[in-house]
Amino acid sequence: MNSELLRYEFPASEKTRTFLRLSYLFKQLEWFSKQDHPHEHQAAIRKYFEIQDVTNRGDQKNDILQELERFRVYLSPLSRSPNVDQDSLQKTLSEIQACRTALTSVGIRISHLATLNEFLKTLGQRSSIPAGTCEFDLPIYHHWLNLDPEKRKTDLAEWISPLSPYQKGIELILKLLRGSAELTDAVAHKGGYEKDLQGKTFTLLQVYVDPKYEVVPKVSANRYMLSVRFTPVVYDKPTSFGMISKDIPFKLGICNI
Numbered sequence: 001m002n003s004e005l006l007r008y009e010f011p012a013s014e015k016t017r018t019f020l021r022l023s024y025l026f027k028q029l030e031w032f033s034k035q036d037h038p039h040e041h042q043a044a045i046r047k048y049f050e051i052q053d054v055t056n057r058g059d060q061k062n063d064i065l066q067e068l069e070r071f072r073v074y075l076s077p078l079s080r081s082p083n084v085d086q087d088s089l090q091k092t093l094s095e096i097q098a099c100r101t102a103l104t105s106v107g108i109r110i111s112h113l114a115t116l117n118e119f120l121k122t123l124g125q126r127s128s129i130p131a132g133t134c135e136f137d138l139p140i141y142h143h144w145l146n147l148d149p150e151k152r153k154t155d156l157a158e159w160i161s162p163l164s165p166y167q168k169g170i171e172l173i174l175k176l177l178r179g180s181a182e183l184t185d186a187v188a189h190k191g192g193y194e195k196d197l198q199g200k201t202f203t204l205l206q207v208y209v210d211p212k213y214e215v216v217p218k219v220s221a222n223r224y225m226l227s228v229r230f231t232p233v234v235y236d237k238p239t240s241f242g243m244i245s246k247d248i249p250f251k252l253g254i255c256n257i
Contacts, residue, residue, distance in 0.1 A: 005209060005250075008216070009206055009207075012204065012205065016177075016204055018060065020174070022170055026163070028047045036153075052124065061166070064170060071096055071176050072093065113159075113162055117159065178255060180255050185250075190244055194227050194228075201256065202254045203256045204255040205255070206251075206254075207219070207228060208251035209230070215248055
């Protein structure tokens with residue numbers, strides 16, 4: 001894939017949408033937690049609680065286990081195919097099993113993790129208030145932010161570690177899903193493109209477009225028709241809707257297992 005193309009992803013279900021949101025937050029949490037500045041650790045804490053908020057509704061543990069089992073059932077019969085790289089297949093199946101085993105052992109939902117630590121519980125309550133974690137509101141947080149960076153990183157690693165089985169399971173699901181993409185070259189004539197899906201469904205849609213065209217895609221779809229409409233990038237207006245007079249070449253990836 002051309003590294004100069006910008007990828008946009010569009011989930012077709014609420015479950016996949018949640019996985020993408022959590023993956024987005026996990027990556028930021030991981031990065032901020034490994035930095036040194038107090039502001040970066042404040043950002044890590046914010047991401048930690050955003051993850052709690054995303055998981056307040058729904059049963060992510062069960063959703064991840066179901067998806068991993070679905071992939072296992074799909075991939076297992078390929079062990080009898082001579083056209084499949086068996087080493088890669090067995091490695092993937094082992095990864096799936098490892099993720100399932102680790103997740104099964106988790107005894108508490110993500111959204112309840114902060115309640116196990118009185119400091120995090122208090123911090124979570126104050127974090128929902130704009131600027132509610134100022135030093136005069138939460139002196140203990142001010143004290144923590146002024147500890148040695150290595151001490152803060154150790155604390156963050158301890159608080160984040162229970163999220164690891166969820167993160168690994170979601171990343172594996174998204175990796176396998178993205179790996180199933182059927183990529184095709186397409187052209188949006190005057191910014192518009194339609195494709196007959198012939199009743200086929202998809203889990204995730206990918207649109208790759210060169211940023212030089214200064215457009216963003218908008219997707220709508222049902223089981224029969226897929227529509228991609230590119231609109232101009234305009235930063236100084238409430239919306240970026242507008243007409244495009246030129247053709248936009250792009251790559252389309254349909255992911256489904």
